[in-house]
Amino acid sequence: MKYLINKFVLTGVIIILGLFFILRSFFQTSSAETFTVTLGDLEQIITVSGKIIPTQEVDLSFEVSGKINEVLVDVGDRVKSGQILARIDSGEIDNQILESQAFLDGELIRLNELTSDTLSENQLKNKKIELLSILKKTYITADDTIRNKIDLLVEDPNSRFPEFTKSLSDYFLRQDISKQRYELGISLDDWLIYNNQLSVNNINFENIDYNLIQLKKVESLLEKISQGSVDFNPNSTVSQSQIDSYISTVSSSRNTIAALGVEINQASESLRSLQASLPIQQSNVRSAEANVEKLSLRIDKYVLTAPFDGVITGSHINVGEISELGKTALSVFGDSGLEIETFIPEVLVAGVNIGDTGRLKLDAFGESVLFDVIISHVDPRETEKDGLTTYKTLLDFVNDNLDIKPGMTAEVDIIKNKTENVLMIPSHLVMDNNDGSYVLLLDEGRVVEKKIEVGFSNGKGSISILSGLVEGDKVVVPE
Numbered sequence: 516m517k518y519l520i521n522k523f524v525l526t527g528v529i530i531i532l533g534l535f536f537i538l539r540s541f542f543q544t545s546s547a548e549t550f551t552v553t554l555g556d557l558e559q560i561i562t563v564s565g566k567i568i569p570t571q572e573v574d575l576s577f578e579v580s581g582k583i584n585e586v587l588v589d590v591g592d593r594v595k596s597g598q599i600l601a602r603i604d605s606g607e608i609d610n611q612i613l614e615s616q617a618f619l620d621g622e623l624i625r626l627n628e629l630t631s632d633t634l635s636e637n638q639l640k641n642k643k644i645e646l647l648s649i650l651k652k653t654y655i656t657a658d659d660t661i662r663n664k665i666d667l668l669v670e671d672p673n674s675r676f677p678e679f680t681k682s683l684s685d686y687f688l689r690q691d692i693s694k695q696r697y698e699l700g701i702s703l704d705d706w707l708i709y710n711n712q713l714s715v716n717n718i719n720f721e722n723i724d725y726n727l728i729q730l731k732k733v734e735s736l737l738e739k740i741s742q743g744s745v746d747f748n749p750n751s752t753v754s755q756s757q758i759d760s761y762i763s764t765v766s767s768s769r770n771t772i773a774a775l776g777v778e779i780n781q782a783s784e785s786l787r788s789l790q791a792s793l794p795i796q797q798s799n800v801r802s803a804e805a806n807v808e809k810l811s812l813r814i815d816k817y818v819l820t821a822p823f824d825g826v827i828t829g830s831h832i833n834v835g836e837i838s839e840l841g842k843t844a845l846s847v848f849g850d851s852g853l854e855i856e857t858f859i860p861e862v863l864v865a866g867v868n869i870g871d872t873g874r875l876k877l878d879a880f881g882e883s884v885l886f887d888v889i890i891s892h893v894d895p896r897e898t899e900k901d902g903l904t905t906y907k908t909l910l911d912f913v914n915d916n917l918d919i920k921p922g923m924t925a926e927v928d929i930i931k932n933k934t935e936n937v938l939m940i941p942s943h944l945v946m947d948n949n950d951g952s953y954v955l956l957l958d959e960g961r962v963v964e965k966k967i968e969v970g971f972s973n974g975k976g977s978i979s980i981l982s983g984l985v986e987g988d989k990v991v992v993p994e
Contacts, residue, residue, distance in 0.1 A: 547957070547962065547991050547992070548991070548992040549957055549989040549990060549991050549992065550940055550941060550944060550989070550990045550992060551987060551988070551989055551990075552938055552939075552940055552980070552984045552985065552986055552987060552988040552989075552990060553938070553939065553986060554936055554937065554938060554939075554986050555936075555937065555939055556933065556934070556935045556936070556937070557933070557934050557937050557939050557970075557971075557973050557977060557979050558930050558932070558933045558973050559866075559930070559931045559932035559933070559971045559972070559973050559974065560873075560928045560929065560930055560931070560973050560974045560975055561859070561863045561867070561928075561929050561931060561974055562926060562927065562928050562929075562974065563857045563858070563859055563860075563863070563926075563927050563929065564857065564924065564925065564926055564927070565855045565856055565857030565875075565910070565924075565925045565926075565927050566855070566856050566857075566922065566923070566924055566925065567853050567854075567855060567856075567877075567919060567920065567921055567922060567923040567924075567925060568853065568854060568855075568856045568921055568922075569825075569848040569849055569851075569852075569853060569854075569921050570849060570851045570852045570853060570854050571822075571823050571825065571847075571848070571849025571850075571851050572846075572847070572848050572849065572921075573822055573846070573847055573849075574829075574843040574845075574846050575600070575819050575822075575843070575844055575845045575846070575847065576819075576840075576841050576842055576843050576844050577601075577603055577816065577817070577819065577838045577840065577842075577844060578816040578840070579603065579816045579817060579838075579840065580603075580837065580838055580839060580840045581603035581604050581605075581817065581837065581838060582603065582604045582835065582836070582837055582838075583601065583602070583603055583604075583832055583833065583834055583835065583836050583837070583838055584602045584603060584604050584834065585601060585602040585834065586600075586601045586830070586832055586833065586834055587599060587600055587601060587602075588600050588601075588827045588830070588845070589827065589830065590827050590828065590829060590830050591826065591827060592826070592827045593824075593825070593826055593827075594821040594824070594825060594826070594827060594847065595821060595824055596821055596822065596823045596824050597820055597821060598820060598821045599818050599819070599820055600818075600819045600820060600821060600827075600845055601818070601819045601832060601844060601845065602817060602818050602819075603817045603818070603838055604817075605814055605817035605818075608810065608813055608814050608817065609814070611810050612807065612810045612811060612814065615803065615806045615807045615810055616807055618803055618806075619800070619803035619804060619806075619807050622799050622800045622803045623800060639786075640715060642782070642785055642786045643715045643718050643786065644715055645782055645785075646718060646723070646779075646782040646783065646786055647713055647714070647715060647718050649775075649778055649779055649782050650710060650713065650718075650722065650723070650726045650779065651710055651713075652775070653726055653730060653775045653779060654703075654706050654707060654710050654726070654729075656771060656772070656775060657703070657706070657729065657730060657733045657772065657775075658703055658706075658707070660733060660737070660768045660771070660772065661696075661699055661700075661703060661733065661736075662703075664764050664765070664768055665696070665736065665737070665740065665765070665768075666696075667761060667764075668680035668682070668753065668761055669693075669696055672696060672700070673700060675697065676693070676697070677693050677696045677697055677700075678693055679692045679693045679696070680752075680753055681750065682747050682748055682749065682750050682752075682753040682758060683743050683746055683747055684746045684747075684748055685743050685746045688739065688742065688743045688746070689743075691739060692736065692739050692740060692743075695732075695735065695736045695739065696736065698732075699732055699733065699736060702729055702732055706726075706729045709722075709725060710726070720783065720786075720787070723779060723783045726779060727776060727779060727780075730772060730775060730776055730779075731776075733772050734769065734772050734773065734776075737765055737768055737769045737772065738769065740765050741762070741765055741766065741769065744762045744765075747761075747762065819844060819845060821847060822847070823847070823849045823850070823851065824849065824850045824851075825847045825848050825849040825850050826847065826848050826850075827845060827846070827847055828846045828847065828848050829843070829845065829846030830844075830845055830846075831843055831844055831845070832844045832845070848921060852911075852912070852915065853912065853919055853921060854891065854909050854910060854911050854912070855875065855888060855909065855910040855911075855912075855925055855927060856907065856908075856909055857907075857908050857909075857910070857925075857927055858898060858900045858905035858906065858907055858908070859893075859905060859906050859908050859929075860903055860904070860905050861897070861903075861904045861905065861906065864893075864905075864906045864908075866931040866932065867890065867893060867906075867908065867929060867931055868890065868893070869890050869891065869892065869893060870889065870890060871889070871890045871929060871930060871931060872887065872888065872889050872890075872913075872929075872930050873887075873888050873889070873890070873910065873927050873928050873929040873930055874886070874887060874888070874927070874928045874930075875887075875888045875910075875912075875925050875926070875927050875928075876925065876926045876927075877919065877923050877924070877925050878923070878924050878925075879920075879923050880918075886912060886913075886914070886916065886919075887912070887913035887914065888910040888911065888912055888913060888927065889910060889911055889913060890908060890909070890910050890929070891909050891910060891911045892908065892909040893906060893907075893908050893909075894906050894907040894908070910927065910929075932971060934970070934971075934979060937970070937979045937980075938979065938980040938981075938984055938985070938986060939977050939978060939979050939980060940954070940977070940978065940980060940984070940990055941976055941977060941978075942972050942976055942977060942978040943976070944990050944992060944993070945967070945969060945978060946993065950966060951966060951968075952966070952967050952968070952969050953965055953966045953967060953983075954967055954983075954984070954990045954991075955990065955991035955993060956984075956988060956989070956990060956991070957989040957990070957991055962991050965983055965984070966983055967980055967981075967982065967983030967984055968980070968981040968982040968983055969981065
């Protein structure tokens with residue numbers, strides 16, 4: 516009996532302890548703080564500081580040194596693109612331009628004279644008439660020299676076998692002269708036909724060369740006869756006085772033929788010069804124009820002009836001063852708009868691309884005013900900033916606002932990634948162990964560890980859940 520009582524007592528104690536621990540667990544869980552897993556849009560954001568700058572901003576300086584003659588603007592003045600802002604004394608270069616322009620004008624006048632239709636045509640025609648006349652005279656003179664002078668001592672000159680006078684004792688020279696005379700007879704006939712076809716309309720330098728070649732043949736024959744002058748002896752048919760007269764005639768004819776060659780060459784060169792004068796003069800004009808253009812480009816270095824519409828923001832020159840080469844003279848902000856300049860640290864720049872959007876806060880407008888912006892440029896090379904490796908990034912305003920001024924400081928939230936309809940929870944609920952990431956999940960009144968796979972964090976305290984949880988799950992907030 517006592518044994519049964521003890522057994523019932525022990526069993527009751529065990530039941531009571533079990534109920535105690537169950538109730539204790541229940542009451543502990545019900546009092547824990549939880550977060551309900553929800554679906555939403557998650558943005559991966561990085562936050563950087565920046566500064567408002569003009570889209571166009573430039574410091575202007577003279578490309579040459581010299582005395583400043585004029586400063587035509589003051590700080591705050593609005594300017595138009597191309598407007599002259601300041602000048603340096605350019606008297607020396609101005610004189611050089613005037614001289615080169617005067618030279619160009621003279622060359623153009625000469626070119627106009629050459630290209631005048633009437634003048635050019637008449638000059639060429641006259642030169643061709645002169646040359647044609649000389650060529651025809653050359654043939655007539657050569658023909659007269661052969662037939663009426665050389666042939667005085669040639670027997671049967673127009674036959675197949677003309678024979679030079681036997682008063683020339685050198686047999687072989689006599690035979691050579693006879694052969695040349697026969698060949699010249701054929702050449703004279705061809706020469707006449709050739710020259711009869713020439714006119715002012717078709718004469719060219721090839722015709723000149725032909726006539727000079729024929730003239731050389733006549734010269735060659737006269738030279739051979741002159742070589743044998745010491746070997747001439749009078750005989751029954753030729754007296755000494757005839758020989759002396761013949762040799763004098765040959766010598767005179769050589770001079771006449773040589774003079775004709777010179778006359779042809781002079782007329783030829785005159786025609787060549789006239790025909791070449793036009794391209795030469797055109798080249799002279801181009802050279803003079805290039806010199807004027809070169810000097811005109813140099814004069815641009817003596818003035819400062821506005822590169823775009825804008826406002827003068829700085830002036831560092833005064834009239835009468837000597838400008839220093841490369842020293843900033845004037846500063847200009849452009850009217851084309853404003854942009855945000857920021858430097859993103861290398862640990863944050865991955866995934867930042869042109870076209871990414873963001874939101875901007877300006878100290879001057881307060882925390883509640885946001886401006887939409889978009890990335891327009893990311894430098895491909897790094898920039899050292901405060902000892903850190905950063906990448907210069909420029910952003911444009913989606914909408915203009917005239918109250919925004921250059922120099923304002925800004926805080927920019929750049930959206931690197933955006934996922935819609937994603938499970939997300941506060942990132943501080945996620946814990947890690949050797950098996951990976953997990954959360955404390957409230958499962959049918961019990962707190963259990965639940966393994967999960969996380970995505971990206973928005974940088975603002977939320978993180979996406981890729982697997983392990985479903986919408987509506989209760990995640991316990993760790994103590």
